[in-house]
Structures are given as structure tokens and as C-alpha cells.
Amino acid sequence: MSAVFSLTMVAETLRISAPYACAAAGGVWAERSGVIQIGLEGVLLTSAFTSVAVAHATGSAALGVVAGVIAGAAISVGHGLLVEKARVDAVVSGIALNLSAMAGTRLALRGLYGSASNSPAIEGFRFGPTGSAGWSLLARVFADPVTLLAIAAVVATPFVLARTRLGLRVRAAGENPVAAAAVGVDVTRVRLSALAISGAVCALGGVHLAFDQHRFESGMSNGRGFIALAAVVVSGWRAGRAAMACLAFGALEALQIVLQDQARKGSLGDLVQLLPYVATLLVLAFAAGRSAAPKGLGKPAEE
């Protein structure tokens, strides 16, 4: 039981939650501005791959982070341009984004590293004490620049949305684009800005995923973008609650790892592995009907 309430558990929860929370915050930014974004999975993958490729080529982890974030913002804005300017259906564009990210990273893996499964290892950031004790795990989490950036972005999101001019305009664009335009807000520009932020924040999650493993693996986002999207919906499109939902999900996954260590002998481990997913299903089933989407979600900028 002590394994459940331990520093290891806290450290693992934070480490595991970071990509989910970043993707969810990114989803909130996009959808609160009124643009349906089911392509978070693709943003995670693309940014994870780009960060590893650049870090590997330049030998600089910092440059890798920057490149990953830029790549995430860029494809997210690309999605926005397709939806807002070319009037492509947002769901179609999102699916296209996910599929091309999946295929594109595979193709690039083969082209650059001649492998179907993973990139060569990168150094990434290695700060903090070594060892597998709980306190050293936790220290490493808080010494990791990517994790710190991720936490900062996730914590800042609800404040920026609620308290700044940009946040007000993003919310207006998402709730009632016609009314926002009527008072002189350039809805298309606001939505593209929101998507750039969405992509950048989500990309931090992708970079975290890759740097945590010190390499890129094909399909390594493994559905996290979709689970984050579920968290956004369950939270009623509220950034703070979505982050809490991701933290809870991360805790369940951490619990599963901790318990699995203990139950390795029996067949219980397989069942324990299901825990986070069963929890997601349950929460979705109970919360789906009650949450309120932004009223202008998916509505074009003009009448």
C-alpha cells in the first residue's frame, strides 16, 4: 500500500500526465476559439519527431525543443488555415492531420535513420540526481526543462483565457463569432493566433514524450491526443478542469505501473493495465451529456 502513497507515485504521475495535460490545454485553446481540433494526436507525433530529429542533427536539446514547438504551432495553424480560409470541414482536416503525421513520421524515420520503429537515442536533458529512489525521481521531474515548460503552459492557459485581451477575444470568437466580428474583432486572425498557441502548447507534450524516452518511436503518442480531447470535452472546455482530468488519468496510469511492479507474478497485471481506459470510459459516459461546448464551435467567421 505504501507504494501507492509515495514520492515515486507523485513523480510518475507528473511525468505521465505532462503530455496529456499539454495536449488538453492545446485542445482547449483551439476549441475555445471555435475551431474543432481532433488533430492533437498528429500535433503530438509531429512535434515529438521534429524535436528528436533536430536534437539529433544539431546535438542541442534546446534547439530540439524549439523546433518541436515551432513544428506543432505550424501544423496547427495549417489546420486553421484549411478550416477558416479554405472552408475545409474541420473533422476532415483533423483526420488528415492525424493520418499524415502518422505516415509522415514513419516515412521520415525510414528516410533519415533507416528504421521502421525508432530513431537513434538522443542525449536530451539529464539534470538532477540519478538513482531510482522516489525523491530522486521527483527531483528529476522538477529539474527537467521540458516538464517545467509544460507545467508553466498548462497553468498559464486558464489565466490567459480568463484575464487577458487575447483570451477574451478567443472566447468571443468561440462563443459567438458573428457578435465578435460586429464589434470589430478580426475573428479569423484571433482563431489563427489561438491555433498557433494550441499547437505550441500541445507540442510541448510531444517533445516531453520523446525526450522522456530519449528517442522517437513510431506511433509513440499512442492515442494520448484523443484521450486529451476526451478530457477537454469532459471538463466542459475549461482549461483548469481539463488539466485536473489529465492529472487524474496520469495518476491512474502511474498507479497501474506501481501496482504492476508488485503484481508481476499473477495475471492481475493485465487487468490493472486497463484501469485508466476504463476510468476514461466511465467518466465520459457520465459527463458527456452535461458539458457545454462553446456555442460558436465549428461555425465560420462570417454569417
Place this chain on the structure above:
Amino acid sequence: MPAPVLRVDRATRRFGELVAVDGASLTLEAGAVSAIVGENGAGKSTLLKLCAGVLAPSSGRVLIGDADLAPATMAEASRRGVGLVHQHFMLVGAFRAIENVVLGAEPVRSGGRLDLATATARVRELMTASGLPVPLDAITDDLTVGERQRLEILRVLYRGARVLLLDEPTAVLSPLEAEELYGTLRRLAAEGRAVAVVTHRLDEVVRFADRVTVMRRGRVVHEAELRLEGGGRRPAAGLEEELTRAIMGGDPPPPFAPPAFAEGAAVALAVAGLRLGDGAGRTLLDGVDLEVRAGEIVGVAGVEGNGQRELVRALAGLEPRAEGTVTVAGQRLDPRARDAVRARRSVLAVVHEDRHEDGLMLEASVADNLVIGDLGDPRSIAFDEAAVVARRLGRFHVDPADPARLAGELSGGNQQKLVVARALDRLLSARATGAAVLAQPTRGVDVGAAAAIHAAIGEAAAAGLGVLVVSADLAELRRLAHRLVVMRRGRIVATLPPTASEAEIGRAMLGVEAA
């Protein structure tokens, strides 16, 4: 003569083939309230949008002060002190009121942080000065219609407007609220602003405006000063007729007279103990009892949002959770019946209040719109669609009478005729006994279309249907109905003869005891 603050000089605005505004000129002066009247599609709203920079003129000029409005954008017009209050409120429902005021002109501190405290202080000053109270921290969706309108005006004043343009501001207000609004507008004008109001209600023009501009087919066809030299007003006598003639370009239709109705006629529509909650503990209908006899027209008055919409929906069979009984032509209607709406169509005709939301498929043809609901039952094998469409178009004078046209291409008045035609003709042609329920039958339609719809309502009553009309327009109800009932908080609180004064009806609507 005060200097004009805004002048439109022979402006024309085209939309493709259509000329919405055709060489119109308009002068707005500081201190004056100007009214702009005309039928639907006469170009009033377009003219207002030219003034506010929402649209640019195809030719001609808009001058603010002495300089052209260039570029012709809303941002530029707003910067130079012109503010427009839209017909359909342009507010974000989920925002707090104060957030709606500042949106687009936000005061910020370092780092782009909103400075709502400063904004709130300034708006409170404006509220006191202008007499426009609004709860600034409330969620906009929770505000009453009147409060939302005040919020829109505050928003324009917050941007420092010297010219205030309002597009049909009283269409959604109760008579008392409308009177209050004009009081406020007069005060704002007296402070040196220019005010222009587009409206359909001539009685308001006669009572409150300093001058009136009449538009027809995009042109300004008539102008009149209503404030005389020396401070008096033009007498109301003859003025409304003069304006009506200018609006219609000819003599007005004969006034509507409800058909005779025999007191002892059979009950066509009986409602007893009708209750409805919103599922979250709020009561929408709180025991409505109502009887409409065959051939009788009963008008339902009330401030909007007091259960009228829910009453119509419940009668139509759209509220399966409604309790109580609804009996039409002796037939008990069960709200929980499978297919409750279709089950009613042989005895009940319903016109919902929002023709775009509930009445029409704008992207479908006129013909499809006219027969939807008549198809799909075994008898429709013998249903001659073309004949029915032609009859409905002719009987209700839809113009153009072209079944292939898209419904969305018709003017608002003709769209409304489609909805009314579909509902009433089904019962009238079948010589059915039953009832007709019409919500806001002439909202936002012009004088000609309104007269045609009123005639159709009279025809329905003369044919022996019991008719229930819900309307926010008291003048309409008083003209149409044999009897008025007033709804407040989901109940019928008063029954009055149509001869009751607007003030008396207004007091019942607000629950104020007679003084």
C-alpha cells in the same frame, strides 16, 4: 440650425442585381431623434449599415462631420463616433455583461491583462448619466431582453459614440420598456448626440421622433419635421395615415375587422392545468387554463419569456414532459404519444415564432416548404402536390408565386406567408374543425404582408377554427382579437377585452396593480 454630424449624400448600394439603397440622402443632426420607416426590403437597415461603415456604398458618400468616411469600415466609423445597435443583439451569451461592453475595445494593463476594474468604473458612470441600468457582473444570457438592449447601447456609448443608430430597437420590447427607451434616447440626444431609429411602429414615430424619413424600394420618398418651430409637435391626427401612404406608395389596405363570433359556439381548443418545467427546477408553465371557441380569436399578451413560447410548443406537441390536458375539437391530445406532432395535424395548425429556426428550410424550394408535413402518410398517394402548392401560393398571395425558388430568397414577409399558408390551408381546405395557434405571426414583416396574414387569420376564424394568436405587438392583438389574455410567469393572469388601453394591458403584463 445645428451642424449635421452625419450625412449620407446620394448613396447607392447594390447586392449583385439588387439595388438595396438607391441614391438615398440622409442628414442626422446633434440633438435630434430621427426615425426611418418603410416596408421590409425598403433599404432602411442597409442605409443604417452604410452610416455605420458595416457596408460601403457602391456610389455616393457618407460624411461624418465634414470628412468622408474613409475607409468605409466599422472600425473607422466607430473611431469617429458612430455606433450601431443591431436588430439582432450582437452579444456573447456566455460572457459577463461587462465583458460584452469592452469586447473589441478592451482597456489593458501590461502584458495584455484586462483592466475590468477601470472599465466597470467608467461604465457605471455612463449608466448613471444615461439612465441605463444593467447588472454588469451577470451572465448575459440571464439578462432580460430589455437589459440586453441597454447593454448594447452602453457598449456603443462606452466607445464614445456621438451618433447612435438603432435598428428596430423596440421590436422585442414591451410598450413600457419601449417608452422608457425613447425617454433615454431623447436624453442622449439632448446631451448633443444624433440619434437615428429604424422602426415599423408608426405610433412611436408620431410620439417620439423629431423628424421622419420614409423609404420605399431603396429611395427616400418622404421626409417630415415633426417638431415645429417654437417647440410644439405636429399633431398626430392624419400623420400616421400620411406616413402609411408614403410607405406603401398608395392607399393603405382597409383596417382589419375580426369576423363576427357567436358567444355560444363550441369549444375548439381547451387547455386545462398545463404545466411544464425546464428539467432543472424552473417552472415555465404554471397551470395554464384557457378556452378558445370555434370562430373566436384570442390574443395572448405578455412580456417575452413569460411562457408564451413554451405554451405554443406544448400545444404543438413538442414538449413531451408537459402535464395537464389539451383538447382540440373534442379530441384529447397526449403530449407523450409517439409522433405527437403528426397526430395533431388534422385538427391543429401551428405557426412557430421563429420562421428561420422552426418554420422553414431556407435552402429548399418554396414547393417543398409548402407541403412538408403533408407527405408520408397513406393518403398522400392521392395527394396532388402541384395543385396544393399552387392553391397555397395563390390563396395567401405569396410573391413571387414561384414554387421552384428557394425559400431563403423570399423577403421576410413572404417567408412568413409560406409558413402561415402551410399551417392554415391544411385545415381550411379539409374543412376541418379544430384550432390554429400562431406565434408572432407578423414579426418583422411589412405592412402589406401583415395585412395579408391578418386577413388569413380572419378567414380561419370565419371558417370556424378557434384561433390563438401570441404576439409582442399589442396594437396587433387589439386589432385582431375578440378577447385578450395576459401571461405572466407561466400563468394566465388577466382576461381583458380588446378595447382595454395599452396602459391597462401593460400593467397586467408587469403585474402592477392599477393605480
